[in-house]
Amino acid sequence: MAQEQIDSKEISRRDLLQGGLRNLCLLGVGGAAGLLIGRSRAQATVWQIDPYTCISCGNCASYCVMEESAVKCVHAFAMCGYCDLCTGFLEPEPDAINKGAENELCPTGAIKREFVEDPYYQYTIDEKLCNGCGKCVKGCNAFGNGSLFLQVRHDRCLNCNQCSIAAACPSQSFRRVPADQPYIIKEAYHAG
Amino acid sequence: MKPLTGKSGTNILIGIILALAIAAAVIALVTTDRTAKKGSRLGPEFGYDLTEQKKIDPALILYREAAPVIKTALQKPTALAVGPHDRIYVAGDREICVFDSQAKPLPKIKLTSEPRCLAVAHDGTIYLGIQDHIEVYNDQGKKLAAWESLGDKAVLTAVAVGKNDVFVTDAGNRVVVRYDKSGRLLSFIGKKDPDRNIPGFNVPSPYFDLAIAPDGLLRVVNPGNLMIEAYTFDGDREFWWGKPSTNSIDGFSGCCNPVNFALLPNDEGFVTAEKGLTRIKIYDPAGKFVGVVAGPETFAEHDRILSGKGQGNLEGGLDVAVDSQNRVLVLDPLTDEIRIFTRKTKNL
Ligand code: SF4
Numbered sequence: 001m002a003q004e005q006i007d008s009k010e011i012s013r014r015d016l017l018q019g020g021l022r023n024l025c026l027l028g029v030g031g032a033a034g035l036l037i038g039r040s041r042a043q044a045t046v047w048q049i050d051p052y053t054c055i056s057c058g059n060c061a062s063y064c065v066m067e068e069s070a071v072k073c074v075h076a077f078a079m080c081g082y083c084d085l086c087t088g089f090l091e092p093e094p095d096a097i098n099k100g101a102e103n104e105l106c107p108t109g110a111i112k113r114e115f116v117e118d119p120y121y122q123y124t125i126d127e128k129l130c131n132g133c134g135k136c137v138k139g140c141n142a143f144g145n146g147s148l149f150l151q152v153r154h155d156r157c158l159n160c161n162q163c164s165i166a167a168a169c170p171s172q173s174f175r176r177v178p179a180d181q182p183y184i185i186k187e188a189y190h191a192g
Numbered sequence: 193m194k195p196l197t198g199k200s201g202t203n204i205l206i207g208i209i210l211a212l213a214i215a216a217a218v219i220a221l222v223t224t225d226r227t228a229k230k231g232s233r234l235g236p237e238f239g240y241d242l243t244e245q246k247k248i249d250p251a252l253i254l255y256r257e258a259a260p261v262i263k264t265a266l267q268k269p270t271a272l273a274v275g276p277h278d279r280i281y282v283a284g285d286r287e288i289c290v291f292d293s294q295a296k297p298l299p300k301i302k303l304t305s306e307p308r309c310l311a312v313a314h315d316g317t318i319y320l321g322i323q324d325h326i327e328v329y330n331d332q333g334k335k336l337a338a339w340e341s342l343g344d345k346a347v348l349t350a351v352a353v354g355k356n357d358v359f360v361t362d363a364g365n366r367v368v369v370r371y372d373k374s375g376r377l378l379s380f381i382g383k384k385d386p387d388r389n390i391p392g393f394n395v396p397s398p399y400f401d402l403a404i405a406p407d408g409l410l411r412v413v414n415p416g417n418l419m420i421e422a423y424t425f426d427g428d429r430e431f432w433w434g435k436p437s438t439n440s441i442d443g444f445s446g447c448c449n450p451v452n453f454a455l456l457p458n459d460e461g462f463v464t465a466e467k468g469l470t471r472i473k474i475y476d477p478a479g480k481f482v483g484v485v486a487g488p489e490t491f492a493e494h495d496r497i498l499s500g501k502g503q504g505n506l507e508g509g510l511d512v513a514v515d516s517q518n519r520v521l522v523l524d525p526l527t528d529e530i531r532i533f534t535r536k537t538k539n540l
């Protein structure tokens with residue numbers, strides 16, 4: 001299945017890295033607007049997660065009516081610190097920094113680590129492996145910039161009348177958003 | 193039987209619709225797992241829990257909170273400094289709040305831009321980091337100068353004032369900038385240079401602090417390497433200390449720490465502030481862990497506010513300063529509080 005490029009490979013990570021903290025501190029996510037990829041849908045609205053209120057409880061992985069949850073982890077690269085010791089990727093106390101499964105936080109091995117330039121690494125999500133459990137989101141929020149977050153992926157979601165995850169969401173983070181702006185991409189300076 | 197017609201029929205229909213709506217609402221209420229108590233049904237490998245790491249052995253806590261908190265009433269406090277006569281300076285919004293050592297408010301200094309960091313010289317001159325440049329104010333709050341911008345990428349995060357020099361960390365360009373006191377840019381310190389054994393600064397988030405130590409060397413946090421490095425004013429990297437550890441209290445936790453630090457008087461060492469595991473610790477001058485000022489339990493409200501923002505740790509990092517009485521002052525930008533800690537005596 002062709003995936004929507006929400007974790008856009010079209011944006012050069014190196015560019016974002018070089019724009020760096022200035023983007024992050026001052027301008028918010030300049031590139032984020034480009035990530036709001038619309039898909040025409042018959043319905044006027046679709047389900048989406050508010051990433052600012054989601055508490056990564058784990059229910060997104062297990063309450064979706066689909067066998068494989070329609071919720072996946074996505075990455076706002078413009079907010080990422082490209083950390084060597086990424087707390088969304090590594091266990092809180094890794095034995096050594098490497099890609100070894102023994103140190104990875106993600107139970108399904110869905111996060112890929114790639115060297116960009118010394119000492120920075122980029123992290124991408126292999127959506128086929130991600131079950132939307134939110135463990136990496138917790139790790140990233142706990143210490144880092146909060147650039148990993150969960151979104152309903154509309155190439156998978158059935159747009160049920162009553163989303164069964166929404167009914168099980170303890171933070172009421174599911175809401176209906178316009179179908180032509182189906183993603184809520186995190187920004188560095190979010191008002192509210 | 194008479195067919196339902198007219199007003200009575202409509203009323204019954206509305207009644208049925210209302211009853212169905214109420215039933216649906218009740219079902220929705222009952223089935224919604226508002227507390228997540230039912231759980232996600234995921235296995236333990238999907239859990240993420242820092243409860244153990246947040247615990248601190250009480251024997252390691254060497255300080256106690258010794259004075260009422262000071263509220264600044266700033267919307268967005270950003271930086272804390274202690275100046276002459278132990279005056280307390282807090283920058284934020286578009287002003288600098290000043291308090292005497294007993295927390296009595298003194299006249300505020302109005303600014304034209306939002307400050308990010310500040311340092312106060314012995315004579316009371318204030319060096320203020322705005323986004324991309326330094327502004328200088330005298331002790332009466334009169335603006336004396338605005339130095340040249342360091343460019344579009346600049347994000348100034350800390351200032352230190354020496355006898356003849358002013359040093360500034362620029363998190364955007366990942367360098368320390370050395371100026372003379374007239375604002376003339378003298379050099380950049382800490383750019384990656386393998387020939388000089390300089391690894392470069394690894395700055396993943398907008399926290400990048402520095403100070404001038406009594407030994408005449410700069411101390412600069414290399415946050416992504418979880419270290420504090422010592423540099424000469426000419427930019428030679430002399431030594432460094434610090435290790436990453438989230439499980440062990442003597443290390444710096446997470447991806448990038450400490451967020452800020454201050455020097456204890458009489459060359460007694462360092463006070464460090466961390467994010468993630470929100471805590472203040474003491475290290476000796478060589479970087480050996482000594483003890484804890486306050487741990488995550490003390491900053492529970494800070495952590496609660498932070499998690500509610502869903503922004504990770506992008507903002508709200510604690511700032512620290514120390515006064516001549518060895519009191520440790522902690523600015524919590526999220527609760528808008530300055531909290532003051534003193535070392536416990538043996539009897540306490
Ligand atoms: S930790 Fe969970 S949410 Fe994150 S990438 Fe892995 S499976 Fe997806």
Ligand code: SF4
Nearest residue numbers: 064157158160163164
């Ligand atoms: S609307 Fe249906 S398919 Fe989409 S996330 Fe909710 S339960 Fe899953």
Ligand code: SF4
Nearest residue numbers: 054055057059060169
């Ligand atoms: S159920 Fe709600 S709180 Fe839990 S992970 Fe999904 S969106 Fe977040």
